Amino acid sequence: MASERSALFIFFGGTGDLAYRKLYPSLFNLYQKGTLREKFAVVGTARDKLTDEKFRERVQKSIGSDSKEAEKFISHFYYEAHDVTDKAHYSVLKERAVELDKKYKLQGNQIFYLSMAPNFFGTVAGYLRSEGLVNDKGFSRLVIEKPFGRDYDSAKALNEALAQSFDEEQIFRIDHYLGKEMIQNIEALRFGNTIIESLWNNRYIDNIQVTLSEKLGVEERASYYDKSGALRDMVQNHIMQIVSLLAMEQPVAFTDSDIRAEKVKALRSLRVYNVAEAATNFVRGQYDAGGKINPYREEDNVPADSNTETFVAGKLMFDNYRWSGTPFYIRTGKVLADKFTRVDVVFKKPLVDIFSFPGSSTSKPLDTNVLTLYIEPKAGFALKINAKNNDQGFQTAPVTMEYFVDPEDSKKTPEPYERLLHDALKGDGTNFSSWQEVSYAWKFVDQIRKVWDLQQPNFPNYTPGSMGPAAADELIERDHRQWVYRLNK
Numbered sequence: 263m264a265s266e267r268s269a270l271f272i273f274f275g276g277t278g279d280l281a282y283r284k285l286y287p288s289l290f291n292l293y294q295k296g297t298l299r300e301k302f303a304v305v306g307t308a309r310d311k312l313t314d315e316k317f318r319e320r321v322q323k324s325i326g327s328d329s330k331e332a333e334k335f336i337s338h339f340y341y342e343a344h345d346v347t348d349k350a351h352y353s354v355l356k357e358r359a360v361e362l363d364k365k366y367k368l369q370g371n372q373i374f375y376l377s378m379a380p381n382f383f384g385t386v387a388g389y390l391r392s393e394g395l396v397n398d399k400g401f402s403r404l405v406i407e408k409p410f411g412r413d414y415d416s417a418k419a420l421n422e423a424l425a426q427s428f429d430e431e432q433i434f435r436i437d438h439y440l441g442k443e444m445i446q447n448i449e450a451l452r453f454g455n456t457i458i459e460s461l462w463n464n465r466y467i468d469n470i471q472v473t474l475s476e477k478l479g480v481e482e483r484a485s486y487y488d489k490s491g492a493l494r495d496m497v498q499n500h501i502m503q504i505v506s507l508l509a510m511e512q513p514v515a516f517t518d519s520d521i522r523a524e525k526v527k528a529l530r531s532l533r534v535y536n537v538a539e540a541a542t543n544f545v546r547g548q549y550d551a552g553g554k555i556n557p558y559r560e561e562d563n564v565p566a567d568s569n570t571e572t573f574v575a576g577k578l579m580f581d582n583y584r585w586s587g588t589p590f591y592i593r594t595g596k597v598l599a600d601k602f603t604r605v606d607v608v609f610k611k612p613l614v615d616i617f618s619f620p621g622s623s624t625s626k627p628l629d630t631n632v633l634t635l636y637i638e639p640k641a642g643f644a645l646k647i648n649a650k651n652n653d654q655g656f657q658t659a660p661v662t663m664e665y666f667v668d669p670e671d672s673k674k675t676p677e678p679y680e681r682l683l684h685d686a687l688k689g690d691g692t693n694f695s696s697w698q699e700v701s702y703a704w705k706f707v708d709q710i711r712k713v714w715d716l717q718q719p720n721f722p723n724y725t726p727g728s729m730g731p732a733a734a735d736e737l738i739e740r741d742h743r744q745w746v747y748r749l750n751k
């Protein structure tokens with residue numbers, strides 16, 4: 263059993279999709295594992311008028327269990343009808359908080375989780391402070407959902423609003439990719455293995471490719487997505503976080519402040535493109551019709567002339583000693599061939615290929631070594647190396663050494679939200695985005711957006727089930743390289 267933690271959770275947007283689908287089931291997992299036991303309480307808030315009983319019924323449905331344990335778990339749940347813009351409501355909430363703190367011996371520990379539209383984040387944080395909900399008895403932490411702004415200026419304004427009420431160490435900005443097992447494994451693989459870390463630089467690595475491929479379209483989230491697009495929705499946050507973990511130097515120690523310091527340093531050396539560079543190094547796409555899928559422009563809540571991108575591919579360059587000259591190629595999109603996330607690290611070939619015999623019709627040039635990190639759905643990694651094939655004579659052929667997490671063990675792997683809620687309870691900010699990381703990521707992305715906003719795209723330009731527009735292949739082929747993951751390969 264894990265060691266028990268005590269806290270009051272107040273969920274703003276407590277009746278939303280995310281709360282029911284991810285947050286309450288994750289809390290239940292923490293309960294079953296003993297991190298939460300007796301000393302916790304949950305208050306769900308939203309404008310809807312629900313009784314505690316009705317709310318508990320819904321929570322029970324969301325965790326999908328009516329066991330005795332589930333009954334005990336939901337007995338810790340309470341509901342408060344609350345409009346976050348109404349200052350007066352915060353005193354009612356405070357009374358509830360004080361009462362529950364006493365009842366469950368919570369020692370003043372509080373987690374305020376903002377699972378609602380981001381335009382409310384500043385308001386809620388301000389009232390939590392001004393109406394005295396933030397106390398000095400235990401800890402008071404603010405967990406906030408994405409998106410954190412829609413560009414650098416709005417993110418900065420939001421951050422300044424939050425900073426008036428909470429210190430940076432109290433703010434936990436969620437990026438659920440940081441809660442994924444194999445993303446966390448990047449650090450273990452790099453800094454736990456001399457054979458990997460000693461080669462992890464521009465001398466041995468030719469290029470790194472990061473692919474976040476989605477099979478689904480925008481589903482019922484089009485009204486949000488159409489104002490965001492893939493660059494803001496996936497690149498500014500998830501991809502920039504993955505890239506910074508791949509690019510950073512070894513932290514002095516495995517602590518949140520040391521890791522964040524290195525990620526920030528890496529992001530600072532990311533080349534921020536000028537107009538011409540942004541236009542050359544990034545491509546965008548929007549899906550057309552294909553099979554049973556409608557064109558993006560015909561999805562519900564999408565304007566017929568929408569220029570929102572549902573696909574992005576790009577080339578990133580770090581101007582530092584470790585990475586100068588080694589590009590990081592990234593791509594992500596909706597309705598692509600499959601749902602998966604992977605990182606392909608492509609090593610340089612030996613400088614001299616002594617196995618390629620001039621004039622021989624059978625000898626083949628050496629293949630490149632590739633280390634692939636499979637993030638999802640399968641979790642593991644594979645290393646492609648060259649070896650002698652079994653035939654008479656001397657020819658090389660690529661062979662793959664691989665490790666995959668046993669699917670049975672995978673089922674026991676905590677969901678990202680479970681890990682992140684656990685970390686927030688412990689006060690460990692390692693797997694949350696710091697303001698500095700967010701700000702450098704926006705500064706980079708804003709340059710791409712600026713160029714795109716000035717140019718009319720030629721949309722739609724890719725077919726569902728493909729790996730995006732032809733321009734994404736041309737982007738990398740121009741550098742005499744190829745995506746490691748290609749269709750029909």
Ligand code: NDP
Pocket residue numbers: 274275276277278279280281307308309310344345346347376377378379380407408409
């Ligand atoms: P929903 O629209 O499903 O839920 C919004 C919640 O906010 C509801 O509980 C709603 O209840 C409440 N709410 C709205 N206005 C007010 C108000 N004025 N006062 C008090 N409560 C209010 O959103 P999601 O759960 O989908 O998303 C929540 C956050 O999580 C967003 O920031 C989103 O970007 C982020 N997110 C969501 C993901 C998902 O898969 N759903 C994935 C990643 C991030 P009521 O209307 O009754 O007040």
Ligand code: BG6
Pocket residue numbers: 408438476495496
């Ligand atoms: C979210 C994006 O942050 O990540 C969604 O808003 C996207 O558009 C989702 O579908 C992908 O997450 P995952 O964990 O399914 O790869």
